[in-house]
Amino acid sequence: MAYDYRGDGDGPAVMPFQIDEQDEDRSQLSVVDGDIRPRVLLVGLRNSGKTSIARVVYHRLSPNETTFLETTSDITYDSMPSTSFLNLQIVDFPGQLNVLDPMIRGEDLFDNLGAVVFVLDAAENIGPATALLCNLVQEAYNINENINFEVLIHKADTIGSEEKRVITQQLNEAVHDGLYGVDVQISFYLTSIFDVSVFEAMSKITQKLLPQFPSMQGMLDTLAGRSNMIKAFLFDVSTKIYVASDSRTVDIGLYEACSDGIDLVVDVSGVFRRKREGETAPSILYDEKTVGVVPVRNWTLYLRHVTKHLMLVCVIGTPLFESKQAIIKANVEAFREGMHKMLALYPGHDEAPEPGSV
Amino acid sequence: MSSAKIDKTKHKVLLMGRSGSGKTSMRTIIFADNPNVGVRKMTPTKEAEQVHLEFMGNLYLNLWDCGGQSAFMNQYFSSQNEQIFRNVAVLIYVVDAKAISTDKKSEEEDRTWFEMCIKSLKQHSPSAKTFVLLHKMDLVSNFEQPNVVRGTVDMLQELAGDHELTCFQSSIWDESLYQAWSRICTYLLPGVEVYRESLNSLIHAIGAREVVLFESRTFLTLVRESREADPAEDQQRFERVSTILKHFKITCLKMQTSFREMQICNSEFSAFLWPFTTSTVALIIHDRPDEVEMVQANLQLARGHFAELEAQVMKVPLPGAHNFDDDDDDEYDDGENGEEGAEGNSSDDEYDDARD
Numbered sequence: 059m060a061y062d063y064r065g066d067g068d069g070p071a072v073m074p075f076q077i078d079e080q081d082e083d084r085s086q087l088s089v090v091d092g093d094i095r096p097r098v099l100l101v102g103l104r105n106s107g108k109t110s111i112a113r114v115v116y117h118r119l120s121p122n123e124t125t126f127l128e129t130t131s132d133i134t135y136d137s138m139p140s141t142s143f144l145n146l147q148i149v150d151f152p153g154q155l156n157v158l159d160p161m162i163r164g165e166d167l168f169d170n171l172g173a174v175v176f177v178l179d180a181a182e183n184i185g186p187a188t189a190l191l192c193n194l195v196q197e198a199y200n201i202n203e204n205i206n207f208e209v210l211i212h213k214a215d216t217i218g219s220e221e222k223r224v225i226t227q228q229l230n231e232a233v234h235d236g237l238y239g240v241d242v243q244i245s246f247y248l249t250s251i252f253d254v255s256v257f258e259a260m261s262k263i264t265q266k267l268l269p270q271f272p273s274m275q276g277m278l279d280t281l282a283g284r285s286n287m288i289k290a291f292l293f294d295v296s297t298k299i300y301v302a303s304d305s306r307t308v309d310i311g312l313y314e315a316c317s318d319g320i321d322l323v324v325d326v327s328g329v330f331r332r333k334r335e336g337e338t339a340p341s342i343l344y345d346e347k348t349v350g351v352v353p354v355r356n357w358t359l360y361l362r363h364v365t366k367h368l369m370l371v372c373v374i375g376t377p378l379f380e381s382k383q384a385i386i387k388a389n390v391e392a393f394r395e396g397m398h399k400m401l402a403l404y405p406g407h408d409e410a411p412e413p414g415s416v
Numbered sequence: 417m418s419s420a421k422i423d424k425t426k427h428k429v430l431l432m433g434r435s436g437s438g439k440t441s442m443r444t445i446i447f448a449d450n451p452n453v454g455v456r457k458m459t460p461t462k463e464a465e466q467v468h469l470e471f472m473g474n475l476y477l478n479l480w481d482c483g484g485q486s487a488f489m490n491q492y493f494s495s496q497n498e499q500i501f502r503n504v505a506v507l508i509y510v511v512d513a514k515a516i517s518t519d520k521k522s523e524e525e526d527r528t529w530f531e532m533c534i535k536s537l538k539q540h541s542p543s544a545k546t547f548v549l550l551h552k553m554d555l556v557s558n559f560e561q562p563n564v565v566r567g568t569v570d571m572l573q574e575l576a577g578d579h580e581l582t583c584f585q586s587s588i589w590d591e592s593l594y595q596a597w598s599r600i601c602t603y604l605l606p607g608v609e610v611y612r613e614s615l616n617s618l619i620h621a622i623g624a625r626e627v628v629l630f631e632s633r634t635f636l637t638l639v640r641e642s643r644e645a646d647p648a649e650d651q652q653r654f655e656r657v658s659t660i661l662k663h664f665k666i667t668c669l670k671m672q673t674s675f676r677e678m679q680i681c682n683s684e685f686s687a688f689l690w691p692f693t694t695s696t697v698a699l700i701i702h703d704r705p706d707e708v709e710m711v712q713a714n715l716q717l718a719r720g721h722f723a724e725l726e727a728q729v730m731k732v733p734l735p736g737a738h739n740f741d742d743d744d745d746d747e748y749d750d751g752e753n754g755e756e757g758a759e760g761n762s763s764d765d766e767y768d769d770a771r772d
Contacts, residue, residue, distance in 0.1 A: 121453065122554075122589060252453050311671050318667040323680050325660045326687055329653045330626070330701050347683040347705065352664075354673040 096267040097147045097170060101194065102177035103187050104129065104153030107212045107251065111177065112136055112148050114251045115260045116297055121251045129154075133163070141296040141342075143367035144264060146172075158193055168198045172267040173206040180225055180248070181216045188229065192236030199242050207244040208263045209233075215250035222248055254314040261299045261313075273400050274302035281372075281393045282306075285386045288357060288373040291316050292397075295324060295344060295369050316371040319359045323350035344369075353379075362390050364397050425730060426476045427604050428503050432492075432533055433510030434525055435460055435484035438551045438588065442510070443467070443481055445588055446597050446634055451666045452588045463488050464500060472631055472638075473695040474730045475605055486525075493532045497540070501533075504541040505734060506604060509533060509548050511572075513585070514555035517564040531575045538579065547582050547600055548572055554587040561585075591655035594662075598637045598655065607732030608638045610725055614718075615641040622714045625685065626701040628654050629692065632676075635661045638696060657699065661689070681705040690715060693723045 100108040109130050113119035116138060134150040149167070157163050174194065178187040191209065198205055211225060226246060233244060247259035265271050274292055282290040282304040289312055291303045298317045300308075324344055331343040348369075350361035358379040360372040370390065379386060431439045440461050444450035447469045461483035469477040480500065482492060492500050509530055515522040537544050548569070556564050569583050584596035602608055611629060619627050619641055628640040635658045650656070661675075668675040676697070680687045686705040692698035692715070702711055 120589060252456075315667050315671050318664050322660060322664045322678065326657060326678075326680055327682050329650065329656050329660070330685060330687060332684060343682055343684065345683045347681060349682075350678065350680045352675070352678040354668050354671070354675050356673060 095145050095147045096172035097149060098173045098175055098263070098267070099149045099151060099167065099171055100175050100177065101151040101157050102153060102212075103179070103182075103190065106153065106177040106179045106182075106187070108153070108177045109134075109150055110251055111175075111210070111212070111249075111256055111260070112150055115257060115299070116142070116148065118297070124251060139296055141367065143294045143301060143365070144268075144297065144299065146264070146267065157190075158197060168201040168205065171198070171202060171205050173208055173263055174198055175263060176207070176209045177212050178209065178229075180211045180214050180222070184225065184229055184232070188232040188236060192233060195233075195237060195242060195244065196240055199240060206263070206266050207242060208259075209244055209246045210249045210256070210259060211246060212249050212256075214248040214255065215252050254310060254317065257298055257317065258308070258310055258313055261301075264299050265301060268301060270401065270404060271302055274397075275305055277393060277396055277400070278302055278304040281389060285372070285374070285382075285389045286378060287386075288312075288375065289316075290373070291371045292364065293317065293320055293369045293371055295320060295367060301368065312373060315354070316359060316373065319350065319352055319361055319371055320369055322352065323348065323361050360386065360390070362394070364394050365401065368397070370394070425474060426478050427505040427734070428478045428480065429600075429604075430500065430504050430507045430533075431479060431481045431510065432507060432529070433484050433551075434512060434515070434522060434529065435486075437484060437510045437512040437515075439484065439510050440465075440481055441588060442549075442551070442586070442593055442597075443479065445593065446636070447479075449662070449666050449669055451663075455588065460485060464492070464496070471601060471634070472605060472608075472729070473726070477601075477604070484529075489529055489532075493536060497536055501536040501540040504537060504544040506600060507533060507537055507544055507546045508600065509546065509572075510551050511548060511568060513550040513553050513564055513568065515552075516568055517556065517560070527571070527575060530572055534576045534579050545582070545603060546576070546579060547584065547596070549596055550583065550585045552587060553585045553592065554589045591652050591659045594636060594655040594658040595652060597634075598658070601631070601634075601636050602638060604734065605638075605729065605732075606734060607729035610728050610732070611639045611722070612641060614721060614725060615639060618714075618718050619643050621718075622700070622702070622711050623704070623707070624700050624702045624711070626699075628657070628699045629696045630658065630661070630699065632691065632695050632697045635665065635697075679708070681708070686711075688712070688715075692719060693726045695726065696722075 100112060102108055107124075109127050110119075110121075110124035113124060113127065114121055116136070130150055130152040131154075132152065133155070136148040136150055138144050138146055151157055151163070155162050176191050176194065178184060178191070195207055198207075209229070211222075211229065214222060217225070226248065229246065245262075247255070247262070249256040249259045268274075278290045278292060281287070287304075289303065289306065289309070291300045291313070293300050293316070298320060300313065300317075324342060327343040327348065344363065344366070346363050348361075348363040350359065352359040352361070353376050356376055358374050358376045360374060360379065362370045362372075364370050370393065372386075372390065374386065431443060433439055438455075441450075441455035441458055445452055445455070447467075461481055464480050464482045467479045467481060469479055471477055482488065482500070511526055512522065516526050534546070537546070550565060550568055553561065565583075565585060569581075572583075573581055582599070584592070584599065586592045586596045608629075615627050615629070618624070620643070624643065626640065626642045629638045630636065631638055637654045637658060640654050665675045676689075676691050678687075678689045682705070684703070684705075686702050686708055688698075688700045688702075688708075688711065690698050690700070690712075698715070700711060700715065
């Protein structure tokens with residue numbers, strides 16, 4: 059073996075990915091229903107910011123441009139851009155329609171729904187929103203027990219930190235009272251489209267819907283552990299949602315740095331890409347040779363192409379990265395191979411490595 | 417100014433325009449690492465706020481950020497007229513493109529203030545250069561943009577008479593702001609041209625496609641050279657890179673760390689960002705991604721030469737032979753309304769404000 063390094067305490071160790079890991083994945087395959095896209099329902103009172111969230115997170119709309127969005131008047135079915143690894147269907151349900159009325163919402167809306175994302179405006183009185191939330195959860199839960207309920211306390215940038223604490227507590231209590239006797243888990247997130255919080259929340263919400271998530275997390279754990287990384291993220295390049303990270307807690311600042319690191323690599327590559335004939339608009343250049351090394355004083359971001367939609371971002375202490383670069387890079391290549399094999403087991407995802415750019 | 421201090425060049429820059437046109441926002445985005453979303457929390461500037469900005473190590477911009485409310489404006493043209501308008505190297509007049517094209521009252525105000533600015537400038541600083549920024553262009557629809565630009569520029573040029581204007585469109589949401597400020601700063605630093613020839617030799621020596629020097633604090637483009645001009649290339653690509661780099665720098669500041677270098681490779685080219693001389697960082701685009709080490713070694717060798725050139729850069733005078741007299745120095749030292757000290761300190765403060 060070329061990198062026969064046995065690790066003297068802190069150093070990274072070589073990490074061969076064994077084939078039997080894939081066998082474990084195979085047993086999970088039966089659970090996966092490859093043909094139905096997970097559906098996410100975006101719902102909430104008028105003007106709470108539902109469409110803005112969908113546009114900013116999934117279609118990379120600049121946050122300041124959301125002011126120009128018009129009120130959504132009809133139920134909108136929004137698909138992911140084809141450049142995304144995620145294959146969700148977003149149902150954007152306008153605030154002025156009554157989601158509780160089966161005639162309006164459509165009889166089968168809850169039947170194969172992955173998650174209800176309830177958006178409420180942090181600056182408004184939470185009373186009316188809470189009432190709707192409780193009724194909605196009760197109704198949806200009766201129809202489909204497997205739905206994840208996620209509440210975004212949105213526009214959190216408009217309130218102070220004390221108010222954030224108060225509103226979260228109030229909401230928790232109100233929901234607890236309103237849903238007394240219903241055995242349902244609800245997650246709360248403070249979000250704003252003007253910072254990274256909405257991306258982090260949507261990442262966590264999305265991860266619960268991804269059949270590949272447990273395998274990805276396991277592989278990232280192995281990679282990060284063996285190479286002594288501070289953190290390892292697997293990103294969906296086009297939305298900057300992280301589809302998995304190693305199982306240690308995510309520091310939101312580090313997530314933001316990694317997410318912006320992807321922008322740095324992809325955008326700079328796009329700017330200097332040689333234009334093909336007939337091309338006018340700047341296009342993305344992200345191919346299987348893509349590597350980025352960005353040392354920021356005490357730690358280094360090491361970014362590496364995994365598939366045409368996914369990118370690995372590792373955070374490694376700078377001294378360690380400088381001294382053990384070759385081993386870390388070899389481990390990352392082993393991780394890529396493992397990922398390719400694992401993803402090939404899932405139908406519906408064309409994630410095989412291919413030459414050339416996206 | 418004593419001769420011992422002469423190697424530090426100071427230029428007085430006036431930033432004028434109606435209240436709310438975006439003067440302070442653009443200043444803090446370019447010089448104080450304010451993220452562009454942070455400008456939503458700005459308050460109007462009161463009176464003329466003096467800021468001393470370090471640029472390229474030895475060049476100081478004595479930037480007068482003049483609050484644009486009528487009460488202050490009236491003072492600038494009456495009691496403070498000489499104090500404000502003397503020894504000016506550059507006047508930057510910022511126009512809210514949306515307001516001037518849709519609102520009669522703003523148009524009237526801009527006409528009045530702009531005319532007064534030019535008149536005062538002719539009287540007190542006849543050699544000053546005037547830049548006009550048609551700002552907030554993102555608020556004007558693509559369809560209306562040509563008309564708004566032509567209309568406003570014609571109107572202002574008519575008011576300015578024979579005084580030459582250089583106009584830019586700008587918006588804090590894209591690279592146009594960096595383009596405008598790059599041009600303004602390189603006007604104030606004509607010496608950066610001495611880099612050009614050496615940069616050209618460097619490109620050929622290392623076989624690079626393009627080399628760009630950015631000022632290391634602001635990431636404004638100083639000089640750039642390409643091996644061959646490719647008309648198909650995006651002409652604003654360097655300014656676009658400035659915004660990308662700046663964005664990442666701000667992220668790093670939030671994490672209490674710093675961004676100085678990077679290395680990106682893909683199947684077409686490699687790009688390195690490297691601290692080059694004390695006040696510049698170089699971005700090298702190289703078509704053979706496998707020659708990374710060689711390029712780095714060559715850059716290392718070229719560093720010394722460029723550091724020597726940097727000393728010459730500061731010695732090239734501004735066109736229109738512009739000298740500061742003793743009066744100006746006294747004023748700088750007294751700094752009446754001034755926020756003294758390097759921008760480095762205040763940038764941290766402003767950054768903290770923006771984060772809350």
